[in-house]
Amino acid sequence: MDHCKIMQEMGKRARQASHLMACAGSSLKRDALIMMAEVLRQEVDGIQSANEKDILAAKQKNLAKAKLDRLRLSDKVFDEMISGLHELALLPDPVGEITRMWTRPNGLRVGRMRIPLGVVGIIYESRPNVTVDSAALCIKAGNAVMLRGGSESFHSNQCLAAILRKSLAAVNLPADAVQLVETIDREAILEMLKLDDFIDVMIPRGGEELIRFVAEHARMPVLKHYKGVCHIYVDADADLNMAKEICLNAKVQRPGVCNAMETLLVHQGAAGSFLPFMADAFHKTGVELRGCERTRSLLPDCLPATEADWYAEYLDLILAIRIVDDLEEAIRHISTYGSQHTEAIITQNYERAHRFLQEVQSSLVLVNASTRFNDGYQLGLGAEIGISTSRLHAFGPMGVEELTGTKFIAFGNGQVRT
């Protein structure tokens, strides 16, 4: 059978499974997640040997160390996968929630009710834990899911997906609510991206190249995550000790992630007292500084920043610094160079805190807290399937709720339209 037919058949089965999933009660979905955790635990040996096979093949292909790390289902990653399933099982079921209700002049009571999205497609790189994490989130929200993982994790994914399917069947939910695309070449992805009749939304998880490829070819909506060029603006009225702690945390605690600070903006009135003291802390933690001219006149050791630095997502211990005249210039800088990911203001001024919050259009805007909080767990969503940097449907971390939509409902007693 060719790719087109295989994918169409998978799509049809996913659509059918999604109808059953949409009507599955909360306790059944909870049972499925707990069953998955149990069976994964039981079959840990089989999973590990499948993973070993992938690791061995990847080593023979000289896969980069970072990729190899992500491919490995270490004990720590395995335990997190299991505890993630238990936590997810305990979260409230978003499906069926009535988010609002109002009455029309003719007496019709109209409301909105949460429903699953239907079929979710996930295309990701070779991280086998994503197979379990994202399938579980989709199940919790009453969706069916079609997974296409990276080719290096082929054996691990096959083994994990079989366990997920078996667990669904064990609680009388449709096994086809989780399907793995097993063909490895790009043609299969292209066919998957044409299935707009069967897949309601596509979520690519991985590097920018993969995401652009999916966005370009998908006929269905794509929830995408590009880069995170996050800013902190230290205002004239900032508590400078608080500013220091937050900036240090945002840059140094985990520099390789999308919610780490990449550019520090400092009000000209605060720069003289703040920057030398802050630079000292950065110096001690090994952060390389690249500043505008005004910054360099305060910090002679600082390297000069070029235009490219303002756009840069370093994902490393490097920081761009710019002194700005006022809040307006800070906001303008962010809207020109930023990626609408995460921005924070440090200030004790009420007016400017609220203006920053209102006018900066990023997925998370904070006052007096670290950019590192832009994460589904940290914000209290309970779980996370990714961070969306486009605004339609979901903007910022996506939890279980973001895997649902709403329908309108109406209670009448004979209303007709005149």
Place this chain on the structure above:
Amino acid sequence: MDHCKIMQEMGKRARQASHLMACAGSSLKRDALIMMAEVLRQEVDGIQSANEKDILAAKQKNLAKAKLDRLRLSDKVFDEMISGLHELALLPDPVGEITRMWTRPNGLRVGRMRIPLGVVGIIYESRPNVTVDSAALCIKAGNAVMLRGGSESFHSNQCLAAILRKSLAAVNLPADAVQLVETIDREAILEMLKLDDFIDVMIPRGGEELIRFVAEHARMPVLKHYKGVCHIYVDADADLNMAKEICLNAKVQRPGVCNAMETLLVHQGAAGSFLPFMADAFHKTGVELRGCERTRSLLPDCLPATEADWYAEYLDLILAIRIVDDLEEAIRHISTYGSQHTEAIITQNYERAHRFLQEVQSSLVLVNASTRFNDGYQLGLGAEIGISTSRLHAFGPMGVEELTGTKFIAFGNGQVRT
């Protein structure tokens, strides 16, 4: 300049205007809408002569009468356009609304705030009033808009868009928040659909062919509306007089629209008493009936329905009728043949009313009311830019609120991540 460059330039200007629009206060946006209504009224002569030019050209090209009707800016359509602007001006501003707020264990107060989507693209057929209606909705929600209307309405659209731009400038909002794509050939649309860096969402308004073309080629998300194959299920415990009035309204009041009933499902226990009495009412209003075998044994004059009838969107005085064994069979029929648009149950039974409401996954599900209520004005949204039949972001009628998204906001007092 080639299409690609022209569209890129327009996209950049739209993006810039969208930054200003996002920060525009509620009163400024209201002033802009009222200004638009006033200037349209003042320049009615110019608008009418531009529209005459389009009508004349369309007549020479022998455009079909229905299309000619939609192209014509009659006094009635013109007045509705003006009163629509005034009504929209009075609606609450969705931007800045905080939809939820909660506190994390570390004291961080996290919430979600409504923000504009950014830049909205609208591709529509030759209906000049859509130029004003949809631009106004986008402005109200703080967006910039790029409009591409059908080629037959070229002169009308040019004239209307110029007035909208002038009105924006008159209240110190950016004229580029409304831009009209003036090149007529399809190449320009294709270039527009590639602008995923500049256009956040594309809303096609028109026939299925146009919508499929946009969905296939767009790199940005598309809010699309396919067909409406709407069902009414008359349950065993229905009030038969109520059922008759609702069915008549849903089929006859305006048969050519997407929320009219196309298939009637009747419980076998109600069919004997209901169908002859209902058929009589349909007979008097000129509705052609096509039924399943059981229906035809009750209604000998009824034509036989084929498999194709269950999928049909007649948009005409034709109705398919099927007798079903129970609620389950009704729901199965709807999920097999329906288009997820609008479905109603007529029943006095509490349990079945709620099961239907929960299990039918259409954009509007009603109990004891006509399907004709699936409309933004009728449901109380205040305005409507279209009806979405896909679930992501918006499902069902889209009002001003559906032209916004949400960002996360967080109030801290020094929180860092550990």
